Amino acid sequence: MTEIEEKKKQVIGLYGEMRLSMELHEFGWQVHRAYIDEGIDFVITKYYCPKCKKYSNQWIRYAKYNGKKRKCVTNLCEHCQKTELAVISRYLQVKTSEGVSTRKTNVRKFSFHPKIRYNMGEEIFYVWIAVFDTPREKLCHFYILNTKEVSKFDNMSLPTYQITDNQKTTLTINEFGEVLNKGANYDYSCFNAKFFQNWKALEIEME
Incomplete structure (x- = not known):
């Protein structure tokens, strides 16, 4: 070649x-x-949720901080919003x-x-x-x-x-x-x- x-x-x-x-x-x-x-x-x-038995994005949670709405990316399932996601x-x-x-x-x-x-x-x-x-x-x-x-x-x-x-x-x-x-x-x-x-x-x- x-x-x-x-x-x-x-x-x-x-x-x-x-x-x-x-x-x-x-x-x-x-x-x-x-x-x-x-x-x-x-x-x-x-990301995979072992409880929901499905793939998931990380749940994005919103909360007020110092009077403003803030975004927080969690490692929780976006479906059930409480189970820690596994990385497959x-x-x-x-x-x-x-x-x-x-x-x-x-x-x-x-x-x-x-x-x-x-x-x-x-x-x-x-x-x-x-x-x-x-x-x-x-x-x-x-x-x-x-x-x-x-x-x-x-x-x-x-x-x-x-x-x-x-x-x-x-x-x-x-x-x-x-x-x-x-x-x-x-x-x-x-x-x-x-x-x-x-x-x-x-x-x-x-x-």
């Missing part, structure tokens, strides 16, 4: 992560980025891929290279981002899956998982985010049926 190609790859990666951050913020997550790359790119957090966390490994052109103008091939290869627990997720460049805009399609769910579409006992760091997943995706792979050995339907834009997957407290 040339220096220019490497720079372009880095820019695409940053673009995908920026778009992901904006999407997560829209769904109420606070996004924290790792300074040192140790496999986890983002830590995201939300998710850990994301983010992979961004820019599509390679195919014979069809509205279809690209994307390659993803996961670095976490095993079931790492309920709180650790992949977010795979396919950046689809069109004449009008750059479209971002997000696929959210728990690390254990790689086994739905791949054989994790392969030597490329167990011995080397070379296992890649290539997906053929159209401009609407539909994965078109029809594997003889693996079933890729989970990308369309479950992973695509599945932001609810991160809210495991609500399952």
Whole structure:
């Protein structure tokens, strides 16, 4: 890979992560980025009320002080206004891929290279981002899956998982985010049926 190609790859990666951050913020997550790359790119957090069994903002209480109405941000649930909120966390490994052109103008091939290869627990997720460049805009399609769910579409006992760091997943995706792979050995339907834009997957407290 040339220096220019490497720079372009880095820019695409940053673009995908920026778009992901904006999407997560829209769904109420606070996004924290790792300074040192140790496999986890983002830590995201939300407040959760263990009594109400729902996510919550911090309750803002108003009271008079020195004759004026004052605002006080508490750590209490905004719903019941008395339970201390817990901070719940998710850990994301983010992979961004820019599509390679195919014979069809509205279809690209994307390659993803996961670095976490095993079931790492309920709180650790992949977010795979396919950046689809069109004449009008750059479209971002997000696929959210728990690390254990790689086994739905791949054989994790392969030597490329167990011995080397070379296992890649290539997906053929159209401009609407539909994965078109029809594997003889693996079933890729989970990308369309479950992973695509599945932001609810991160809210495991609500399952």
